[in-house]
Amino acid sequence: MSDKEEKKAITEEIDEREDLEDLHDLEEEKIREEGGKSPLLIFSEKIQSLSVKAWISIVLLLLISILGIIFFLHGSFRIQSIHISGNKRFSTDQILQMADIRTGEHLYAHVGGSLSDYLKLNYGKVRDRIISSDPYIADANVYPKYPGEVYIEITERRKVAYVAIPDGYAVIAEDSVVLEILNGEVPSGIPEIRGLPIRSAQIGKKLDLTSSEGYDICITILGAILGADADAADSGDSFDFLTHVICVRYCENMTTFIDLQIPGVTQTITVKIGTLNTISDQMAWLRYAITTGYFEDKEGSVLDMTGREYILR
Numbered sequence: 001m002s003d004k005e006e007k008k009a010i011t012e013e014i015d016e017r018e019d020l021e022d023l024h025d026l027e028e029e030k031i032r033e034e035g036g037k038s039p040l041l042i043f044s045e046k047i048q049s050l051s052v053k054a055w056i057s058i059v060l061l062l063l064i065s066i067l068g069i070i071f072f073l074h075g076s077f078r079i080q081s082i083h084i085s086g087n088k089r090f091s092t093d094q095i096l097q098m099a100d101i102r103t104g105e106h107l108y109a110h111v112g113g114s115l116s117d118y119l120k121l122n123y124g125k126v127r128d129r130i131i132s133s134d135p136y137i138a139d140a141n142v143y144p145k146y147p148g149e150v151y152i153e154i155t156e157r158r159k160v161a162y163v164a165i166p167d168g169y170a171v172i173a174e175d176s177v178v179l180e181i182l183n184g185e186v187p188s189g190i191p192e193i194r195g196l197p198i199r200s201a202q203i204g205k206k207l208d209l210t211s212s213e214g215y216d217i218c219i220t221i222l223g224a225i226l227g228a229d230a231d232a233a234d235s236g237d238s239f240d241f242l243t244h245v246i247c248v249r250y251c252e253n254m255t256t257f258i259d260l261q262i263p264g265v266t267q268t269i270t271v272k273i274g275t276l277n278t279i280s281d282q283m284a285w286l287r288y289a290i291t292t293g294y295f296e297d298k299e300g301s302v303l304d305m306t307g308r309e310y311i312l313r
Helices: 002-034 039-048 052-073 092-099 114-118 124-133 213-232 279-291
Strands: 081-085 138-146 149-156 159-165 168-173 178-180 192-195 197-198 245-249 256-260 269-273 302-304
Touching: 081 092, 081 213, 092 124, 092 149, 114 124, 124 138, 159 178, 159 197, 159 213, 192 213, 213 245, 213 256, 269 279
Parallel strands: 081 149, 159 192, 192 245, 269 302
Antiparallel strands: 138 149, 159 168, 168 178, 245 256, 256 269
């Protein structure tokens, strides 16, 4: 290397060192300047340098955090009271035990079940648990209501008849679900349905029949009797028509008979039913006839209701 080249290399090295020293001096000066500022001022400067998008993200995060804390910790989102309605056979404590929910739990902790239950915020699994607890419960509607309330609406089945089976009697509801299977004494207060081709009976399941034609007719008649009682109850009449029906007998050719035990009448009154087109009106008239003493002091024991005029023979 020539002397000229060597001098040039030394000069470049000196310039590079001076540039590094200048940069180092600038960094030290910057550090000294920031060190002289208060932490609050430094924080303020950094906040001011944030973009609008960053500000929006921070605000949203804070709102979500606050709402989350309120949702999980605020007392309004805890079950404070449970309202139960529609239960007659079962006490409030029994329904609560079936539901297995209690005050103090989160209001929406039991939401679930089907997709519809999630969308409607219903307690679907609680509903299913209540329904499966006893065959006398036909349906249940369980849902929360802000703030802090839960509503349980019960629909109970009512026993409307019983049928003889090989090992006793099966008590059934209007929808043909078997409510009880009894041995020994005949159930009181409800009529017997006769003439049905019963295959089997299982509690909580619908009565298993080889043919449902006769059963459907008998249930329609019993439903009309219950309807007549319900209509009269609205006007304050407490007479229970159903309890005075001894049995409903299905025969061939769509003919059905009802045996009645009427207060003040010594003989059993047999009623022959034909078409079901006007069965509600027929049962309303029959109930009225019983309560007004129509059958008292009459010798006939068979009431034919198959024609336009009702004839007692």
